[in-house]
Structure formats: C-alpha cells, structure tokens
Amino acid sequence: MKLLHTVALVAVALTGASVSAERAVKQLFHITVPKSVFDAAVTSFGEELDIWSAEPVEGDKVKADLYVTESTIAKFRQPQESASILADQIKIERDSVDTESYLAERAQVRAACTTSTLGWLEDVPTATNYVDNAFFDCWRQPDEVYAFLDLLVDENPTIFSKIENVTKTYEGRVIPAYKISTGTGRKSLYTQALIHAREWHAGSSGYYSIASFLDGLRNKDATITNLFAEYDWYFVPILNLDGHLWTWSNTRLWRKNRRRISSSTYGVDLNRNYGPTAFFGKGGERPSAETYPGTAALSEPETSGSWAFIKSLPNLQGAIDLHSYSGLVLRPFGNQRAQAPAPWGAKLKTLGDNVAKATNNGTSLYVSQTSAELYLAYGTFTDAIFSELKNTPSVTFEMEGSSFIQPESKIRPAGKRIFLGLVQFAKELKTYFA
CATH class of the missing domain: 3.40.630.10 (Zn peptidases)
Structure with missing residues (x-):
C-alpha cells in the first residue's frame, strides 16, 4: 500500500520548558518499524499509544502515526540494543508544526x-x-x-x-x-x-x-x-x-x-x-x-x-x-x-x-x-x-x-x-x- 503523506498535526513543547515537561507533551510521530517491534509495543505499553493510523509496508514492517510523548516513543528505540534488530530498521520522524495553530487555521x-x-x-x-x-x-x-x-x-x-x-x-x-x-x-x-x-x-x-x-x-x-x-x-x-x-x-x-x-x-x-x-x-x-x-x-x-x-x-x-x-x-x-x-x-x-x-x-x-x-x-x-x-x-x-x-x-x-x-x-x- 502506498505510503501516507506526512501531515503536520502535532503539539510541541513550549520554548524554554523543562526536559521533564517536554517529555510529557504528546506529539505526532511517524514511525516505520519491524512488525515484531510494533506488536511488542502494543502488548507491553499499548495503553500509552494513541494510534492514529497503521498499515503494512516494505514487507514485514508497519508504518504508523502515533500521538504520544517523547518518553513513550523512546521505548521503540530500545529494541535496537538487541542483536536481531538493527538501528536502521527503526525509523522515527517527529512532526513539528504546532497543533493549535494548524487547527485554528x-x-x-x-x-x-x-x-x-x-x-x-x-x-x-x-x-x-x-x-x-x-x-x-x-x-x-x-x-x-x-x-x-x-x-x-x-x-x-x-x-x-x-x-x-x-x-x-x-x-x-x-x-x-x-x-x-x-x-x-x-x-x-x-x-x-x-x-x-x-x-x-x-x-x-x-x-x-x-x-x-x-x-x-x-x-x-x-x-x-x-x-x-x-x-x-x-x-x-x-x-x-x-x-x-x-x-x-x-x-x-x-x-x-x-x-x-x-x-x-x-x-x-x-x-x-x-x-x-x-x-x-x-x-x-x-x-x-x-x-x-x-x-x-x-x-x-x-x-x-x-x-x-x-x-x-x-x-x-x-x-x-x-x-x-x-x-x-x-x-x-x-x-x-x-x-x-x-x-x-x-x-x-x-x-x-x-x-x-x-x-x-x-x-x-x-x-x-x-x-x-x-x-x-x-x-x-x-x-x-x-x-x-x-x-x-x-x-x-x-x-x-x-x-x-x-x-x-x-x-x-x-x-x-x-x-x-x-x-x-x-x-x-x-x-x-x-
């Protein structure tokens, strides 16, 4: 299925906010990960995920739009430490346009x-x-x-x-x-x-x-x-x-x-x-x-x-x-x-x-x-x-x-x-x- 286009719909942390406050702000992330990683995420911390969309791409991978905090998205990077999951198999892109401004427009x-x-x-x-x-x-x-x-x-x-x-x-x-x-x-x-x-x-x-x-x-x-x-x-x-x-x-x-x-x-x-x-x-x-x-x-x-x-x-x-x-x-x-x-x-x-x-x-x-x-x-x-x-x-x-x-x-x-x-x-x- 063709890849979805990136759409700017995300809340970003206020300038000057503390690191802890920034990590609590939900943002829109576009991820492409092995299906095994996605399945493990849904099982282990699915309650933290607001899954906006998900679709199969590139063989046994999942492309998803997730509205989550920085601390939650960081959990997707943890499997990179495993010998079976290479770092370049996990792609994470953060959308960067302010949600409120976009919605007001x-x-x-x-x-x-x-x-x-x-x-x-x-x-x-x-x-x-x-x-x-x-x-x-x-x-x-x-x-x-x-x-x-x-x-x-x-x-x-x-x-x-x-x-x-x-x-x-x-x-x-x-x-x-x-x-x-x-x-x-x-x-x-x-x-x-x-x-x-x-x-x-x-x-x-x-x-x-x-x-x-x-x-x-x-x-x-x-x-x-x-x-x-x-x-x-x-x-x-x-x-x-x-x-x-x-x-x-x-x-x-x-x-x-x-x-x-x-x-x-x-x-x-x-x-x-x-x-x-x-x-x-x-x-x-x-x-x-x-x-x-x-x-x-x-x-x-x-x-x-x-x-x-x-x-x-x-x-x-x-x-x-x-x-x-x-x-x-x-x-x-x-x-x-x-x-x-x-x-x-x-x-x-x-x-x-x-x-x-x-x-x-x-x-x-x-x-x-x-x-x-x-x-x-x-x-x-x-x-x-x-x-x-x-x-x-x-x-x-x-x-x-x-x-x-x-x-x-x-x-x-x-x-x-x-x-x-x-x-x-x-x-x-x-x-x-x-």
Missing part, C-alpha cells in the same frame, strides 16, 4: 466555507442529485447533519424514514437512526459512523452514502433499485454524539465518549466496549488511555442501546463500521491472530477483498486484511457482530487519507468510494451465505 477555513454556502438547505428540494448540494462542500456540525437528513426524510417519505430514538448518550442526547426501504419483508443491513468522535471524514462518507442511495432510487438506477428490492438499510450516522460535539466545541482530536470517570478523566473508547466477554479488556484498563474499554462490555449507553437496536433488526445480513484513517477494509478478527473458522474465514476474505477493490474504483487507496494483521484490538464492533450474531459478516472501513484533518475537497471523492464499497458489500452477501 482549519477552523477559519471551515467558518468561511459555512458562510459561503448559506442557503444550502433551501436548495435541497429542487436537487436532481442530493450529492451535488452545497451541504457536501463543507464539514458539517451535528445540527446541520440532522437538518439535512430530516429534510431528506420529508422529501422522500415513501423510501426514507427516521427512527427517532435508538438510544441516548451518556450526557442524555438522543441518537437517531435512518432507514432506506422500498417495501416490506426485506432483509436488513446496518451501517454506523463516528463511533470515534474525531473521525469526521468517516461521518461525511456516511452522509454521502445515504444521499447517493436516495439519488439512485429517485433516478431509477438499476443497481440501486435491485439492491433495495432485497434489503432495507439502517444508518446511525453519529453514534458518539457527545464526543463528536466535543470535537467541534473543545478538543478537535477527541476520540472517546464523554463519560466522567474522575474530576480530570473522561471517556470510554466505544470501539473497545463490545463483547465477546472472553476478550473484553484484554488490551488494558487504564481510564486515561485512549483505548480505555470501560468497566464491562456494553457498559456505555451508546453501545448498549445501539446493540439492542441492531439485534432487533429483522434478518440482519451484515454490518459496517466507518472509521478514519489508513485506507483499509478490515474484517474479523481483531481480538486474535487466528482466521475465522472454516468456511467463514475464506468467505470473509473474499468479501473484504472484493469490497476493497470496488472501493478503490481504479485507485490503490484501500487494502483488505484482518484487523489483527496490524495489531490486536479487543472489544471492537466488527468482532462482536461476527462472533455474537451467528457469523454475520462485518467490515470496518478505515478511510483513505493521511490525517483526521482533511480538506473539504476530499469529502465528495472519498464519499463516492465508500458508497461504492457499501454497494459491493451488499452484492457479496449472496456468495457469502451460499
């Missing part, structure tokens, strides 16, 4: 975009294609997202509906779902996004996919019409609503939900909060960790409520979780190195490979693999779907790109690729269940 761009596209909502009813609406010119806050989707419900009442209250967040906000359906007696598909608050690009691709499906039905596209002759599709566009709002109002790079754990510690990683119980919490349980799984599987209202909703769906055939970034289509397992048992392991690989090919759409942006091929992750959504819902196929899309902060110009092209991937996922199901 991007905030100004977002504000200008919002101002320049005022009136987009009024243009929705006359649109030939919803994906051409100026809604997709900019990154949109949750109130704008729901206004857009709710208007699509009003404009398409026979095929698009809203489930008002799937569950509530820790802070008491209502999380809705949306359903595309052209008839009765259909099998179900499910897609969610923004389980990790900062992954705006995953969210926008979910909204774009909804609009694309509706455009296909309204314009009588044969592929889309045939798809919905067999399936109803349910979407939870913003699962981690509290956390996502926090990325707009306070901390742009916030990942977890907003559960208050102590006076200074907040958040559970919702994508470590699922079962199976036998694997829950095996990655560590330090509350301050970015991957803190909570006190028990489904301890969080966002996961427990949406899980109950998913289990209530009639004849569920598959589920998709949208994330960013790395350019990957990930399949179970993440909680163990083993492939899924026969025949499901081979079936999942075929499904994932074909979905990645369709998502690429002539590019080489996406690679198909199991989640654990990079590193072990416990309590993830896709593992729970497959393991607890009778081998139901599930994949995670890790969006293309080299940062959580993407320019507005990437919204549509990336959204189109994810839409093509979702369509292919549905096409693969007959073979999967054959």
Whole structure:
C-alpha cells in the first residue's frame, strides 16, 4: 500500500520548558518499524499509544502515526540494543508544526466555507442529485447533519424514514437512526459512523452514502433499485454524539465518549466496549488511555442501546463500521491472530477483498486484511457482530487519507468510494451465505 503523506498535526513543547515537561507533551510521530517491534509495543505499553493510523509496508514492517510523548516513543528505540534488530530498521520522524495553530487555521477555513454556502438547505428540494448540494462542500456540525437528513426524510417519505430514538448518550442526547426501504419483508443491513468522535471524514462518507442511495432510487438506477428490492438499510450516522460535539466545541482530536470517570478523566473508547466477554479488556484498563474499554462490555449507553437496536433488526445480513484513517477494509478478527473458522474465514476474505477493490474504483487507496494483521484490538464492533450474531459478516472501513484533518475537497471523492464499497458489500452477501 502506498505510503501516507506526512501531515503536520502535532503539539510541541513550549520554548524554554523543562526536559521533564517536554517529555510529557504528546506529539505526532511517524514511525516505520519491524512488525515484531510494533506488536511488542502494543502488548507491553499499548495503553500509552494513541494510534492514529497503521498499515503494512516494505514487507514485514508497519508504518504508523502515533500521538504520544517523547518518553513513550523512546521505548521503540530500545529494541535496537538487541542483536536481531538493527538501528536502521527503526525509523522515527517527529512532526513539528504546532497543533493549535494548524487547527485554528482549519477552523477559519471551515467558518468561511459555512458562510459561503448559506442557503444550502433551501436548495435541497429542487436537487436532481442530493450529492451535488452545497451541504457536501463543507464539514458539517451535528445540527446541520440532522437538518439535512430530516429534510431528506420529508422529501422522500415513501423510501426514507427516521427512527427517532435508538438510544441516548451518556450526557442524555438522543441518537437517531435512518432507514432506506422500498417495501416490506426485506432483509436488513446496518451501517454506523463516528463511533470515534474525531473521525469526521468517516461521518461525511456516511452522509454521502445515504444521499447517493436516495439519488439512485429517485433516478431509477438499476443497481440501486435491485439492491433495495432485497434489503432495507439502517444508518446511525453519529453514534458518539457527545464526543463528536466535543470535537467541534473543545478538543478537535477527541476520540472517546464523554463519560466522567474522575474530576480530570473522561471517556470510554466505544470501539473497545463490545463483547465477546472472553476478550473484553484484554488490551488494558487504564481510564486515561485512549483505548480505555470501560468497566464491562456494553457498559456505555451508546453501545448498549445501539446493540439492542441492531439485534432487533429483522434478518440482519451484515454490518459496517466507518472509521478514519489508513485506507483499509478490515474484517474479523481483531481480538486474535487466528482466521475465522472454516468456511467463514475464506468467505470473509473474499468479501473484504472484493469490497476493497470496488472501493478503490481504479485507485490503490484501500487494502483488505484482518484487523489483527496490524495489531490486536479487543472489544471492537466488527468482532462482536461476527462472533455474537451467528457469523454475520462485518467490515470496518478505515478511510483513505493521511490525517483526521482533511480538506473539504476530499469529502465528495472519498464519499463516492465508500458508497461504492457499501454497494459491493451488499452484492457479496449472496456468495457469502451460499
């Protein structure tokens, strides 16, 4: 897979700060290390790692973006002392541009975009294609997202509906779902996004996919019409609503939900909060960790409520979780190195490979693999779907790109690729269940 470009998104120590203070400041590092070194790091000090992206490169190596302290990154250099690991096998590059300055600059761009596209909502009813609406010119806050989707419900009442209250967040906000359906007696598909608050690009691709499906039905596209002759599709566009709002109002790079754990510690990683119980919490349980799984599987209202909703769906055939970034289509397992048992392991690989090919759409942006091929992750959504819902196929899309902060110009092209991937996922199901 091609190397990701360096993106400047890092906090640096203040000039004149003490060495100890400097070593406590998180910074963005780009590393390329042998996979054995990366695996050992995840196992021994994984709770210290905020892994922004990871991908296989140069044979048996891993290239990763890590948001960590100097003292944590120093631990990657320790294996150099071993005769089996040469110094030049471990490459570490520190990004050097101030995070706050960069984020402030991007905030100004977002504000200008919002101002320049005022009136987009009024243009929705006359649109030939919803994906051409100026809604997709900019990154949109949750109130704008729901206004857009709710208007699509009003404009398409026979095929698009809203489930008002799937569950509530820790802070008491209502999380809705949306359903595309052209008839009765259909099998179900499910897609969610923004389980990790900062992954705006995953969210926008979910909204774009909804609009694309509706455009296909309204314009009588044969592929889309045939798809919905067999399936109803349910979407939870913003699962981690509290956390996502926090990325707009306070901390742009916030990942977890907003559960208050102590006076200074907040958040559970919702994508470590699922079962199976036998694997829950095996990655560590330090509350301050970015991957803190909570006190028990489904301890969080966002996961427990949406899980109950998913289990209530009639004849569920598959589920998709949208994330960013790395350019990957990930399949179970993440909680163990083993492939899924026969025949499901081979079936999942075929499904994932074909979905990645369709998502690429002539590019080489996406690679198909199991989640654990990079590193072990416990309590993830896709593992729970497959393991607890009778081998139901599930994949995670890790969006293309080299940062959580993407320019507005990437919204549509990336959204189109994810839409093509979702369509292919549905096409693969007959073979999967054959």
